[in-house]
Structure formats: C-alpha cells, structure tokens
Amino acid sequence: MVSEMSAADAFSETTLASTRVFDGRLLKVRVDRVRLPAGGEHVREYIEHPGAVMVIPVLDSGALVFERQYRYALRRVLLELPAGKIDPGEAVEATAARELREETGYAAGFWRHLGTIHPCIGYSDERIEIFLARGLSQAGAAPEHGELIEVCELSLDEAIDAVAGGAITDGKTVAGLFWAEKVLKSGW
Numbered sequence: 403m404v405s406e407m408s409a410a411d412a413f414s415e416t417t418l419a420s421t422r423v424f425d426g427r428l429l430k431v432r433v434d435r436v437r438l439p440a441g442g443e444h445v446r447e448y449i450e451h452p453g454a455v456m457v458i459p460v461l462d463s464g465a466l467v468f469e470r471q472y473r474y475a476l477r478r479v480l481l482e483l484p485a486g487k488i489d490p491g492e493a494v495e496a497t498a499a500r501e502l503r504e505e506t507g508y509a510a511g512f513w514r515h516l517g518t519i520h521p522c523i524g525y526s527d528e529r530i531e532i533f534l535a536r537g538l539s540q541a542g543a544a545p546e547h548g549e550l551i552e553v554c555e556l557s558l559d560e561a562i563d564a565v566a567g568g569a570i571t572d573g574k575t576v577a578g579l580f581w582a583e584k585v586l587k588s589g590w
C-alpha cells in the first residue's frame with residue numbers, strides 16, 4: 403500500500419510560474435505553468451475562491467430550513483441550504499452564524515462542524531465548510547443588498563425526494579443532505 407505522502411509526492415506538480423489574469427470582486431483567475439511529475443511542462447488554469455460555508459439548519463420540529471433564490475449564472479430560481487463566502491480574516495464559525503442570520507433570520511444555539519467539500523476540483527480551489535445548526539430562534543433576517551431570498555421548510559425526506567426528482571440540483575446542497583441524512587438518521 404502506498405502512503406498518502408508518497409502518493410502525493412508521486413503526483414505533485416511544481417509551479418514554475420503563476421500569473422493572475424483576472425481579479426474580480428469575488429473570484430480571481432490564475433494561469434500557472436507547472437512541471438509534471440514525470441517531466442515536461444503543462445499549463446493549469448484555475449479560479450481562486452475565498453472559501454464558503456453552508457449551514458444545515460434543523461428546526462425543533464426536525465424540518466430543515468431552505469431558501470429559494472435566483473441564481474444569475476443559471477438564470478433560474480434554485481432551492482438550496484443557506485450558504486455564503488468567508489470574509490477575509492473571518493473564522494468559519496462566525497461566517498456560518500452570520501450567513502444563517504442574514505439569509506434566514508435564524509440564530510442557532512448549537513453548532514457542529516460536519517466536514518469540508520471541494521465542489522469544483524478541476525478548476526477551482528474553493529472549499530465549503532459544512533455546519534449543522536440546532537436550537538434555532540428567530541433573530542431577524544438581514545440579507546445583503548441585491549439578495550432576494552424566500553425561506554421555506556422541508557423535512558429531510560422531502561428534501562431527499564426533491565434531489566431524486568430534480569427539484570434540488572445545487573451540488574453543495576446535495577452534499578449537505580448526504581451529511582444531514584447520516585447525522586440525523588444514523589447518529590454520525
């Protein structure tokens with residue numbers, strides 16, 4: 403069996419040059435020239451992302467809090483779990499609490515970090531930290547300028563059925579529901 407370290411060494415590429423070709427408000431795009439492990443060079447293009455959090459808010463009834471919002475890139479309204487980007491210098495726990503309150507109006511009394519996903523490994527360094535939030539109380543929503551969000555509730559089974567039926571297609575939400583099912587039904 404190959405250890406993780408020796409496997410990483412065998413596959414690692416060495417950056418020879420790196421150029422930022424786009425510097426947007428949220429995203430940065432880089433083009434890097436790399437040396438391949440077996441020799442030779444190649445070009446890698448990728449998006450730098452500040453990272454994000456996603457919250458699985460669980461009401462006392464057991465229902466999950468979702469939001470519906472228009473996503474411009476897809477030109478449609480999507481049903482998803484609350485999420486948002488990590489601000490510079492902000493702890494991920496603080497981001498989770500801020501996003502939950504801004505987008506849904508809820509504050510949570512109990513937080514549990516469930517894991518990390520990398521949603522776009524072929525072209526981005528984005529990571530999403532997944533949190534479970536319980537002990538919810540209404541604290542008043544404060545959406546960011548330009549955000550129009552409708553908050554709704556679904557049982558875990560309804561949400562999983564919505565994935566199977568194509569009503570939920572957001573990748574982070576699908577991954578979050580995998581975690582929610584394991585934690586809420588199996589006691590992970």
